[in-house]
Amino acid sequence: MVNPYAVPKLVEVLENTEQEPMVRHEAGEALGAIGCVDAVPVLEKYKDDSVIEVAETCQLALERIKWLQSEDKESEKLSENPYSSTDPAPPSTNMDINNLKIQLLDENSALFNRYRAMFSLRNIGTTEAVQALAQGLKCSSALFRHEIAYVLGQMQHKACVQELKENLCDEKENPMVRHECAEALGAIATEECTKILEQYLQDKERVVKESCVVALDMSEYEQSKEFQYADSLTKLNS
CATH class of the missing domain: 1.25.10.10 (Leucine-rich Repeat Variant)
Structure with missing residues (x-):
């Protein structure tokens, strides 16, 4: 829905450390999807959360908001998303399956960049791309x-x-x-x-x-x- 109206409630869910990690993850991801800069302070607060899945979600959300605010975003030639979903990261500008696979599986690379490779492979959609993704x-x-x-x-x-x-x-x-x-x-x-x-x-x-x-x-x-x-x-x- 990508509606800023939901931001206060999503912040409340993310800040509730008694809540299920999966639910907190979804709240953090939704804040990144909405892309509202007002969510940056709370995402910064939980980017090092003791629950690693929540921490990584907040890190990704911050990177997505940063990308949305970047001046060179409009110049990137990105592949089309055939599923009309709002993803945690944009696709990579790279469309070579072998290079994308290397990026995807590189545990030393930034998670945001690996996600970008992931969504590029999804958008390519071939059997080879599926097999590369499955290794992840x-x-x-x-x-x-x-x-x-x-x-x-x-x-x-x-x-x-x-x-x-x-x-x-x-x-x-x-x-x-x-x-x-x-x-x-x-x-x-x-x-x-x-x-x-x-x-x-x-x-x-x-x-x-x-x-x-x-x-x-x-x-x-x-x-x-x-x-x-x-x-x-x-x-x-x-």
Whole structure:
């Protein structure tokens, strides 16, 4: 929605250290998406939060606001986002898959730059780009892995099912990552994805269990005749 009206409530959620880290993360990300400079002080306050996922989210949000305010933003030739989402970082100006993959997986590079590579690969959208992105599911940052899973869910490409499955099945994996992997599998919506999700309907992590329920509903809708009909009409009118 990108509405500044929400900023005070989002700040309140971010500042509530008793709140679930995933919720605080979403609040911080939303502040970055809105891009309001009024949010900078609170993002600065929590950029070194004890919860690393919250800290990294605030760092990314600050970088995005800084980029939005930069004078050379307009001169960058960026690839088009086919999903109309407001992303935590703009795509990179680079469109070479090999170079983007190197940037994506470089753990010594700034997280904001790695995110830019991520969204460039998503926008490219080829099988090769999907496979490059899927390798990011083994990177050290849980926040990064969660965003990779989200992006793969947007793309709905079968080439990453095995990697998403591995992270969902790993009970030692961060619940936020497992949640996004479940939703991505629901969006891909193959028979194999359905079988994987059904195995975790009673997972001990509530967020994972509920995500699998939602993902199976998504999968059923994606495979429904009603969706196929609506999707066909969209393609005909595009």
